[in-house]
Amino acid sequence: MARKQFDLIVFDWDGTLMDSTSTIVKSIQAAARDLGLPVPRDEQASHVIGLGLHEAMQAVFPGIEPALYAKLVERYRFHFLTKDPELVLFDGVREMLTELSQNGYFLAVATGKSRVGLNRALNAVGLLSLFHSTRCADETFSKPHPAMLQELTRELGQDLKRTVMIGDTTHDLLMANNAGAAGIAVEYGAHPVEQLQSCQPLFSAPTVAHLHEWLSGNA
Template identity: 85%
Template sequence: MPRKQFDLIVFDWDGTLMDSTSTIVKCIQGACRDLGLPIPRDEAASHVIGLGLFEAMQAVMPNVDPAIYPRMVERYRYHFLSKDHELVLFDGVREMLAELVQEGYFLAVATGKSRVGLNRALNAVGLLSLFDATRCADETFSKPHPAMLQELTRELGQDMKRTVMIGDTSHDLLMASNAGAAGIAVQYGAHPVAQLDACMPLYSAASVHQLHGWLSVNA
């Protein structure tokens, strides 16, 4: 049976598939604390999730000496590496992905993580071979630039008009819009619902279960 709307489903990682938002916020705050910088509030730290790591540090602390950013990145990685083995997938993610694979969709990841970080995370949860392609922020332009989706569709020979990007931040949804792809929001990650709604996603899911149900019927 032909699929209804999409052939390629692209997922963000942190805050969409992996329950990591609060850990990332704490690691950003820890990096700032280590360097004697002002500690960003939770809302400010969570807003930059999804950007490339260097871009995230610039966004969360825009008024410091640019020479500080590489040190912020180093301290962030130090904190994150001590925590990432504790991170888990959101409930229902594994079952949702398995069903989508069985249904014959192309699956991909577009993430602000580094290549090393994504591979480590995929390997830790046993999903390394599940995705047809992945793209990371240290390999191309950071979200919301459309490059990740452009490169993924080219690599997999897919049509952007039959591609959907699923993410928990406005960065994900704006990337989809900039690329000419559809965007689906998930409300359980980094950005508040009002901010996601402002990007006019095709659908907004309050849980993985809701997302799975919508994809089963509509994708």
């Protein structure tokens, strides 16, 4: 059966497939406490989810001594890793990805995580074999630069016009816009719905079930 709109479906990871938003926020806040820096509010910390880790720290803690950024990254990783084994996929994600794979879509991940972090997470939840390719922030430009999507489509021989990026942040949706791909928002992650809507996504999913239903009928 001919595809309706898309051949390649690209997912963000944290806050889109994995329920990790609150853990990331708490890890950023704990890193700040460790170094005696002002602790960011929840909304400040959650806004940078999806960016590369160094870019995220620079956005949350502008104007601090440059040498402190590397220390913030190290303390963040320490705190996140202590919680990493507890993280789980959102309900319905595994079933949705399995169905999309069985229906012949190319599946990929574009994430602000590091390569080591993403591989660890994929192995932990047993999803590595479902994705044709992945891109991480320490391998190319951070979102919202279009490079991740451009590189994924080139690698997989796909067309950006038949590619959709699915994510919970404006960083994801702006990357899609910048690349000339479609964007779909999920409303259960890091950024408020009104911010997501400002990026004019093709669809906005309140839950994984809504996302699964939309993809089954429209992708």
